[in-house]
Amino acid sequence: xxxxxxxxxxxxxxxxxxxxxxxxxxxxxxxxxxxxxxxxxxxxxxxxxxxxxxxxxxxxxxxxxxxxxxxxxxxxxxxxxxxxxxxxxxxxxxxxxxxxxxxxxxxxxxxxxxxxxxxxxxxxxxxxxxxxxxxxxxxxxxxxxxxxxxxxxxxxxxxxxxxxxxxxxxxxxxxxxxxxxxxxxxxxxxxxxxxxxxxxxxxxxxxxxxxxxxxxxxxxxxxxxxxxxxxxxxxxxxxxxxxxxxxxxxxxxxxxxxxxxxxxxxxxxxxxxxxxxxxxxxxxxxxxxxxxxxxxxxxxxxxxxxxxxxxxxxxxxxxxxxxxxxxxxxxxxxxxxxxxxxxxxxxxxxxxxxxxxxxxxxxxxxxxxxxxxxxxxxxxxxxxxxxxxxxxxxxxxxxxxxxxxxxxxxxxxxxxxxxxxx
Amino acid sequence: xxxxxxxxxxxxxxxxxxxxxxxxxxxxxxxxxxxxxxxxxxxxxxxxxxxxxxxxxxxxxxxxxxxxxxxxxxxxxxxxxxxxxxxxxxxxxxxxxxxxxxxxxxxxxxxxxxxxxxxxxxxxxxxxxxxxxxxxxxxxxxxxxxxxxxxxxxxxxxxxxxxxxxxxxxxxxxxxxxxxxxxxxxxxxxxxxxxxxxxxxxxxxxxxxxxxxxxxxxxxxxxxxxxxxxxxxxxxxxxxxxxxxxxxxxxxxxxxxxxxxxxxxxxxxxxxxxxxxxxxxxxxxxxxxxxxxxxxxxxxxxxxxxxxxxxxxxxxxxxxxxxxxxxxxxxxxxxxxxxxxxxxxxxxxxxxxxxxxxxxxxxxxxxxxxxxxxxxxxxxxxxxxxxxxxxxxxxxxxxxxxxxxxxxxxxxxxxxxxxxxx
Numbered sequence: 001x002x003x004x005x006x007x008x009x010x011x012x013x014x015x016x017x018x019x020x021x022x023x024x025x026x027x028x029x030x031x032x033x034x035x036x037x038x039x040x041x042x043x044x045x046x047x048x049x050x051x052x053x054x055x056x057x058x059x060x061x062x063x064x065x066x067x068x069x070x071x072x073x074x075x076x077x078x079x080x081x082x083x084x085x086x087x088x089x090x091x092x093x094x095x096x097x098x099x100x101x102x103x104x105x106x107x108x109x110x111x112x113x114x115x116x117x118x119x120x121x122x123x124x125x126x127x128x129x130x131x132x133x134x135x136x137x138x139x140x141x142x143x144x145x146x147x148x149x150x151x152x153x154x155x156x157x158x159x160x161x162x163x164x165x166x167x168x169x170x171x172x173x174x175x176x177x178x179x180x181x182x183x184x185x186x187x188x189x190x191x192x193x194x195x196x197x198x199x200x201x202x203x204x205x206x207x208x209x210x211x212x213x214x215x216x217x218x219x220x221x222x223x224x225x226x227x228x229x230x231x232x233x234x235x236x237x238x239x240x241x242x243x244x245x246x247x248x249x250x251x252x253x254x255x256x257x258x259x260x261x262x263x264x265x266x267x268x269x270x271x272x273x274x275x276x277x278x279x280x281x282x283x284x285x286x287x288x289x290x291x292x293x294x295x296x297x298x299x300x301x302x303x304x305x306x307x308x309x310x311x312x313x314x315x316x317x318x319x320x321x322x323x324x325x326x327x328x329x330x331x332x333x334x335x336x337x338x339x340x341x342x343x344x345x346x347x348x349x350x351x352x353x354x355x356x357x358x359x360x361x362x363x364x365x366x367x368x369x370x371x372x373x374x375x376x377x378x379x380x381x382x383x384x385x386x387x388x389x390x391x392x393x394x395x396x397x398x399x400x401x402x403x404x405x406x407x408x409x410x411x412x413x414x415x416x417x418x419x420x421x422x
Numbered sequence: 423x424x425x426x427x428x429x430x431x432x433x434x435x436x437x438x439x440x441x442x443x444x445x446x447x448x449x450x451x452x453x454x455x456x457x458x459x460x461x462x463x464x465x466x467x468x469x470x471x472x473x474x475x476x477x478x479x480x481x482x483x484x485x486x487x488x489x490x491x492x493x494x495x496x497x498x499x500x501x502x503x504x505x506x507x508x509x510x511x512x513x514x515x516x517x518x519x520x521x522x523x524x525x526x527x528x529x530x531x532x533x534x535x536x537x538x539x540x541x542x543x544x545x546x547x548x549x550x551x552x553x554x555x556x557x558x559x560x561x562x563x564x565x566x567x568x569x570x571x572x573x574x575x576x577x578x579x580x581x582x583x584x585x586x587x588x589x590x591x592x593x594x595x596x597x598x599x600x601x602x603x604x605x606x607x608x609x610x611x612x613x614x615x616x617x618x619x620x621x622x623x624x625x626x627x628x629x630x631x632x633x634x635x636x637x638x639x640x641x642x643x644x645x646x647x648x649x650x651x652x653x654x655x656x657x658x659x660x661x662x663x664x665x666x667x668x669x670x671x672x673x674x675x676x677x678x679x680x681x682x683x684x685x686x687x688x689x690x691x692x693x694x695x696x697x698x699x700x701x702x703x704x705x706x707x708x709x710x711x712x713x714x715x716x717x718x719x720x721x722x723x724x725x726x727x728x729x730x731x732x733x734x735x736x737x738x739x740x741x742x743x744x745x746x747x748x749x750x751x752x753x754x755x756x757x758x759x760x761x762x763x764x765x766x767x768x769x770x771x772x773x774x775x776x777x778x779x780x781x782x783x784x785x786x787x788x789x790x791x792x793x794x795x796x797x798x799x800x801x802x803x804x805x806x807x808x809x810x811x812x813x814x815x816x817x818x819x820x821x822x823x824x825x826x827x828x829x830x831x832x833x834x835x836x837x838x839x840x841x842x843x844x
Binding site for chain 1 (some may be wrong): 635
């Protein structure tokens with residue numbers, strides 16, 4: 001059984017959604033909780049409401065568009081989606097593609113049903129603050145949905161200007177009061193963000209596993225002083241200490257080779273004045289690995305790097321927070337279903353592992369879940385030049401449509417879905 | 423001949439001026455062109471106008487309070503002052519003390535004259551944007567006054583939010599149209615910003631020389647990428663390159679010893695998102711030395727550090743601008759006059775060299791000029807805990823009053839001033 005999405009509908013929605021927060025470079029600046037983010041959501045869910053979806057906004061600003069099963073209120077719930085927020089200098093496909101693909105896949109299934117009653121409830125979801133660019137942690141909305149972080153904690157996170165998540169949602173009209181719908185299965189489409197599919201000339205990459213990650217916020221505490229008269233030996237320079245640490249953190253990865261990724265993406269220096277020695281430098285560090293032992297060893301090395309770096313600049317250091325994300329696997333039945341549906345469409349597949357976080361990671365700890373990727377040209381992601389071809393986008397949406405159709409036919413039972421020959 | 427300022431007036435003015443932009447830590451956040459900066463100027467020059475000074479605001483926002491000599495319009499002009507702007511997390515004394523001391527010194531001289539006509543014109547000046555924290559370069563107002571930088575260039579400098587100097591002055595009411603008064607001699611009081619006077623138990627430190635400085639803005643250019651999936655070997659991390667450079671710049675100073683100071687006070691990273699590899703890291707670097715050869719050699723080493731650091735992180739680098747400030751000497755006659763006046767008051771002196779910039783540096787290239795310092799407890803400067811005792815502040819103001827009185831008696835002729843025995 002194959003089922004095809006409407007390519008024109010997919011293209012139209014991708015084009016339209018890309019206008020909200022569009023940048024001159026062809027990318028997006030649509031950080032979570034901004035006016036552009038709210039405008040994108042207004043437009044997208046307005047369209048879905050006009051097509052008969054019922055929409056709900058929960059307390060952390062996740063938005064759900066629901067197509068209710070006929071009759072029974074205990075029908076299986078299949079949730080599909082991703083996120084409409086972007087990095088500050090991000091691309092058009094990361095996140096938005098998954099939300100649009102979810103919608104066109106459900107529409108294709110609806111079309112095929114030709115008005116016949118649906119046996120499952122379908123939910124198109126747009127998770128709040130997946131990116132974690134403006135507010136940390138990332139995966140905020142999906143983590144609250146799954147109970148992995150508390151609502152009040154999430155609402156009180158602040159951006160660089162001191163604005164809370166709660167206030168940002170409030171001002172955009174997305175601090176909702178609706179109950180989030182429960183779900184039984186979660187599927188998410190995404191662009192790959194690496195060039196493994198492209199290099200192997202394959203079209204579909206289901207993620208079988210997700211790497212573990214440690215997200216560490218650490219600060220160096222020095223003392224402000226004038227960069228002019230202050231003797232070099234008297235300076236307690238927080239920025240110098242952070243520089244030593246950033247070099248040292250990279251060296252952890254260089255020593256350990258391919259299965260340990262490190263980064264310092266964000267560094268906040270105070271007062272950050274040209275002629276002031278900084279008294280505070282806060283680093284947002286990440287360690288990622290598929291191997292829990294590797295990650296634990298790297299964490300110990302990182303703590304040593306922080307202490308050594310502080311000592312080299314005569315400052316003190318503080319580990320402010322450690323966010324631990326365990327490695328794990330997506331549901332192997334969904335991986336198999338993805339491979340079968342792809343094969344039925346003549347598309348080549350390759351199992352991949354995700355290193356970056358996705359909303360499907362917390363969600364899949366609560367229910368069978370998966371992320372499926374399509375190629376991103378040159379493996380570019382989080383950049384205005386991020387690009388996937390219309391054909392690849394359409395392939396992915398077709399696979400998604402086939403998967404939800406197969407699950408629907410099997411009455412939401414994954415084991416039964418796999419018994420059915422496609 | 424000695425002359426004493428009114429200690430109560432000095433204390434009152436220091437207390438009042440410290441209320442504008444006061445921070446909970448007891449310091450100041452009164453950056454150039456802000457509302458608090460304008461409010462401080464409004465209050466201060468309002469007080470002076472009520473005491474008979476004529477005020478002028480020039481096109482770059484320097485403010486002058488003028489006490490005109492009787493009769494002849496070609497009377498010598500003695501200018502005294504400093505700056506009312508502060509660092510974002512600065513202290514109460516840096517700059518403000520010099521402006522208040524100038525005022526109380528002129529008032530003391532006026533008092534002593536008992537209504538007799540003045541033979542010199544006295545100008546109390548408050549230079550715009552000495553600090554260079556919000557707008558670069560520092561010493562902006564005094565450099566325009568001296569013709570070292572152009573007015574249009576100065577007005578078009580932007581802060582971190584893209585606000586120009588011109589617009590900031592406009593909104594505070596300090597984009598003036600008055601002609602700046604010409605001057606013949608310039609004197610400036612300041613807090614030391616080091617602990618040499620304190621350690622030597624001396625009260626007055628005239629600066630005999632100023633160090634040279636190179637202020638270099640350089641950027642590392644990498645490529646944004648996701649800190650998750652992007653292979654470590656594919657990352658072009660601008661922040662990593664900047665970290666190597668910051669470590670390397672410090673090493674230049676460590677290798678060369680005491681007469682070469684280096685710093686990176688400000689570092690701007692883009693996009694500075696926790697899970698993005700940065701594509702741009704802009705460093706505000708400084709090299710300072712009293713020795714032009716040392717400075718030139720260090721500059722060559724810095725260029726090598728930038729190139730090496732970029733290569734180590736597989737990025738490119740760019741030197742955006744180099745602001746060169748030559749080393750030089752203040753007028754030795756003013757140093758001698760300061761020593762004589764101090765001795766007459768029973769105050770111990772020590773000749774110092776200034777490493778930080780002061781408005782007197784550009785001004786003294788146009789006319790005889792000097793900066794004279796009083797002790798700062800613990801040598802702290804550019805920090806909320808910056809503190810000088812009322813006694814030290816009063817000593818400095820008395821020395822200044824004595825100096826301008828001596829120059830006044832000699833009809834503005836410095837050589838003649840030194841011939842007169844005090």
